[in-house]
Amino acid sequence: MDTSTFEERKTIATTIRGGMHRNLRHDSAHKHVAGSADYIDDMPEPAGTLHAALGLTDRAHAEIVSMDLSAVEAYPGVVCVLTARDMPHSNDISPSHLDDEPVLAEGLVEFHGQAAFAVIAETRDAARRAARHAKIVYNDLPHAIDVVEAREAGGKLVTKPLTLSRGDAIHEMPNAPRRVKGEMRIGGQEHFYLESHIAFAIPGEDDDITVWSSTQHPSEVQHMVAHVLGVPSNAVTVQVRRMGGGFGGKETQGNQFAVIAAVAAKKLNRPVKFRPDRDEDMACTGKRHDFLVEYEVGFDDDGRIHAVNATFAARCGYSSDLSGPVTDRALFHADGAYFYPHVRLTSEPLKTNTVSNTAYRGFGGPQGIVGAERMIEEIAYALGKDTLEIRKLNFYGEKGSDRDLTPYHQQVEDNVIGKLVAELETSAEYQKRRANILAFNAGSRIIRKGIALTPVKFGISFTMTAFNQAGALVHVYQDGSIHLNHGGTEMGQGLYTKIAQVLADSFQVDIDRVKITATTTGKVPNTSATAASSGTDLNGMAAADAARQIKERLVAFAAERWQTTPDKIAFVPNHVLIGEERVPFNDLVKLAYFARIQLSAAGFYKTPKIHWDRTTGRGTPFYYFAYGAAVSEVSIDTLTGEYMVERVDVLHDVGRSLNPAIDIGQIEGGFVQGMGWLTTEELWWDAKGRLRTHAPSTYKIPLASDRPKIFNVKLADWSENGEETIGRSKAVGEPPFNLPISVLEAISMAVASVGDYRQCPRLDAPATPERVLMAVERMRAAP
Template sequence: MKDYQPVAGAAHQELAHDSAIKHVTGRAEYTDDIAEPVGTLHAYLGVSGETHARILSMDLSEVRRARGVVDVLTADDIPGVNDISPNGNDDEPVFPKELVEYHGQPIFAVIAETRDAARRAAELAKVEYETRPHALDPVAAEAAGMPMVTTPLKLERGDVAEGFGASARRISGRMTVGGQDHMYLEGQVSFAIPGEDEDVIVHCSTQHPSEAQHMVAHVLGIPSHSVTVNVRRMGGGFGGKESQMTIFACVAAMAAKRLNRPVKIRPDRDQDMTATGKRHDFVIDYEVGFGDDGRVQAVEGKFAARCGYSSDLSGPVTDRALFHADNAYYYPHVRLVSRPQKTNTVSNTAFRGFGGPQGVIVAERMMEEIAYALGMDPLDVRLANLYGETGDGRNLTPYHQEVKDNISRRIISEVEAGSDYRARRAEIMAENAKGGVIRRGIALTPVKFGISFTKTSYNQAGSLIHVYADGSIQLNHGGTEMGQGLNTKVAQVVAEAFQVDIGRIKITRTTTEKVPNTSATAASSGSDLNGMAALDAAEQIKSRLVQFAAAKWNVGETEIEFLPNSVRIGAEVMPFDRLIAEAYTARVHLSAAGFYKTPKIHWDRAAGQGRPFYYYAYGAACSEVAVDTLTGEYRIERSDVLHDVGRSLNPAIDRGQVEGAFVQGVGWLTTEELWWDDKGRLRTHAPSTYKIPLASDRPRQFNVKLADWSENREMTIKRSKAVGEPPFMLGISVFEAISMAVASVADYRECPRLDAPATPERVLMAVHRLKSGG
């Protein structure tokens, strides 16, 4: 029997990530680290050199003759259905037959003895095209009459015309919000091993093993039961491995079954960035009516998104942008519409926040517009428009869900006091009034973020727990570990349920063989769903143990209590191991499959009404920046963050998530610029041309706290709240602070209307425009 270390395993403890030591020592095994069997082949994608064109001919003879090449796969070689659209829209082929719709679209795959041989051979294809006009952004695509990739959504409440009519002031504007590449440390990779009959095992870096399983089966023309997808861990995902891994899994599996040899595919970073979707770019037209007190009366918004050539997840992403266009603010009269626009670019996809950040930033832009128009502190405008408490008539969202758990005002108040916002803002304004090259800005922005998949059926999870005869425990669940600490949190839940040390629990890889039909690890729901499913399984086993012990030792079930590494049965306390051994001998079933589905949620998309979210998570951040008005460069001097995670399952992990989300949000709004040339080629396709934040870009003073007084009012796992996505939006405080610094050059008379990302070039142009009065 293993000598378990006496580590407290209960939930709410600050335990290290279960793989932390493996991460820093290089012993953590990723898909590309799996030992390759003898005979393993390697695949690489051949891609389109045109942005929108009909394929006239494709000569792959030189590719086939190239050194080391074993096979070449095209659309004609697909044994099942040539479609990998995650929503069943039949608009996303593995390989197109006749029409390419973006530059870099995969059109064939090379299978070779080495990855280098496959990569070099893919360049030898000779393809003739008949080019067609292309449109790259949503405005150009709409002007060209291109269709939308999915049905748009409208959210409406109140009477917008009446609201504008009653408004003392009105402002309209347009904001362009850029996209973002996921830039995960571990790129896309899949490794397929053929089995007997129709079987194939796919090791894949994916957030959604069940979708990979179903898509591979779909493309191969076999039942899902013949496909096993395994995921031990990912080196980051952020939504980029929710649906975008499918083509890699399918190509590896097709080749493996066709050649009856293991096949691995791992694109280089350039191809990873050009062939996979990103955060959606938005062009948002907004109009806001408000009074002289700064209170909003009416809002109207049109949210046009660059979706790419296929629908992918653009429907729910653009839906969620509307869901969060209110952020923390009450709009008495509101109408919001989405326009998920088809474009000749790679199909955009899920990204941390899933459209929510694009909605939130427009809410903050409107608060900023009102503040400049009235000469008010933007924080006062924000406070004036916050959702109220239940019963005051100011707590109904545009989608008709009541906000019943609002703690925004307390969160903001604590950040305002802790950051000394008022005094610092006064000092900054006095300093800016002296003129000079360096201008400073400060902003305090909140977030209210709804938690749940907006597609109700995705809000379910399963788990499987085995208690072995020696008292050790194996835990499996449908969530995937991408560095966020999900496995550690779920293990803590199980350890607390059994009252055992966490070292007793073995967390195994996610696999479709153990827990079927799982949802993606996304929407910040990993701990909520899988934690509850694991708790359900643990409680089933505990119930059997209690019934067994009560009968064997002739005591009432209420006289049985699980204690740390032991169990009290009447007056006797015995080690947990002994009880398990006794139960095994008595043929007690020591395994259980757990299940959970989120209660209370419902959504009628056609009506634009319902309760899509189980609860809300809240937060606020105050950031100060310094801007060089001669170059447009800036740095973050200080950020104070307070975030609500309910009763944290693991405060250390949650703080790490808040810190990482904040910095990633700042990157989206400042340095991470995606740029296509006029021929439709993505030019920011590698770390050399696409700038993510460095350690030197973090706030020089970075104060991050959790609202340790908060507790989820809904019955979530241990009263915790989700943490993955909500703090991402707190990076908006940096964007707003930059805007204030820029506005100072014109004495704050005008909103700078910065587009995102606010690169130094954009900042410099805004400074010149305001100085010139243009």
């Protein structure tokens, strides 16, 4: 006879395959490698499928005097040509609802490559070729391409600026023993996802239409399609199984392609697919905002910051898009990991005659952090000290100290940056390696080295409070298999796998019982974009809530049937322990079905504690902070400006990791992508407003050979989120992107060595070999 207690019996069980806090491969990893993962362009095309292409304009700013499309319409295979007048209800797809982003230009062109018409043809090739036959007459208007030109033209803003202020930076600045003024240009970045934008629309009866879209925001595509067609949202179903990368570029930028495909499909009552060419995709879709940061920092003789006053001016493009929240988030992160006693930060979101810039991994935060690190650099070189010494001196203090309040008046309650940096400084042997590098540079005429350790403090949550909600739908079938659907989208980051792990853990079943299904607005409504690093936080909690509801019903049923109490019932690996009996999970589910127990639930979650008042610039916009630190070592050739990343050591805080393997992959990928932004990925427009870096031949993303020669990535295994997140984990999407600021700083040190470290090199980003070489020459010419 078994005399063990109920609690002892609960612990006597094998573990499930899967569940939270375990290494598990990405659910589609093998399909990605084998080429068997289905994307939208892999879907079988129904009979009669048509194809769309954009007719792009070739002026940066002009009135359209006339547009002759007769040759386009007459081109073999063309079925119809759409213009702004063909939009059934509205010609606007502005995500900010400011009515400033037309589907197709009408009368006015505001950037080179703006679409003025769309061709619908029997084949994609015919549509693209026909689009080139338009005859458009323009009346050219003055244009402003970059921030300086926009200011000179009057500085028109695309959205309201924000000011964050604490203390009195203006009046306290003169009281600082030392002051430095400067400016820094921080370049933009092309998303360069492997799968370009694509939409596939299939018309239904009445107002109904189904759209497959490569989007991070299915609900927004649903709303935009409904808005332009003039139908209710319930008539539009948007589906997303996976994307071949997104990085923020598919949060709003997919609207245009989905809307045009949907309008054509309803107009012609035929399926329509729309996949732009890579060059067209790069020319007519938004990118990371580039910034001009103007700063003044006051500090004492030890390097402790007294006051900061900075303006973050951004090239936003011709329409508002997401420039308001992007430039806001830049200010939210312009403190980096540092406490500013007196601070004033102002955004300047400037309208330019370029494609409207949009979300990109970090959403303005990285630009703010780069600005903060530049000020640290300025102080260190002004005082002749190691930048790390200045960093540590200015870190936020512990909760309850007089150094725990951000410029937006949120208390930093979970600060672990000091512990992270101290651990990494020791494990990476920073001090020893820096001493060796100083010695090497003293004796090397051509090759110079640099090393830097930079911290990351990154706020997690949407700053628009309403977006911090999620839903999930969970079905348990009679055989014990589980169907999972939630509002998050899979773009390669492993979100689907993590949420499946949450469900497997909740029910204590093997993960192969959980079926991951495509995201669809027909199952989970009113979803937020998969962005702001909140995909797992939000959808994981929503899925857990749905599982909780079903488990409560199963427990109540089991208690009644077995004549016991709920505290004597527990879910154990692939079984349910009911008193002294271990019942297989699928057997209990079958019995519950015949007892008419509901085995389906809609889960919901909203992030607690957060609030934000943009008018006053005060609040708690972030639920918590994620932290990290990186040490990077580089070598530069002072004759050519070329450089190599010799070694990188990362220690990153992901709380209690849901899946360490996936999290490390996100850190590695984020690091390399961020390194590309800061070193090689240069966007360049000519004087006519034409984007000249619009293809792999002219735009350089990092190659495998550009990765650090030695790349050590470690998770802070002692960390656990102090807030009640799913499994006490922390977000890992955007924070690691900021780690390679250490590469930029290391290059800067190597350049500074040419001038005996007397001056801050003031390297702009990206630090291309050309910029590095010019900085070296400035150091050589300096007195």
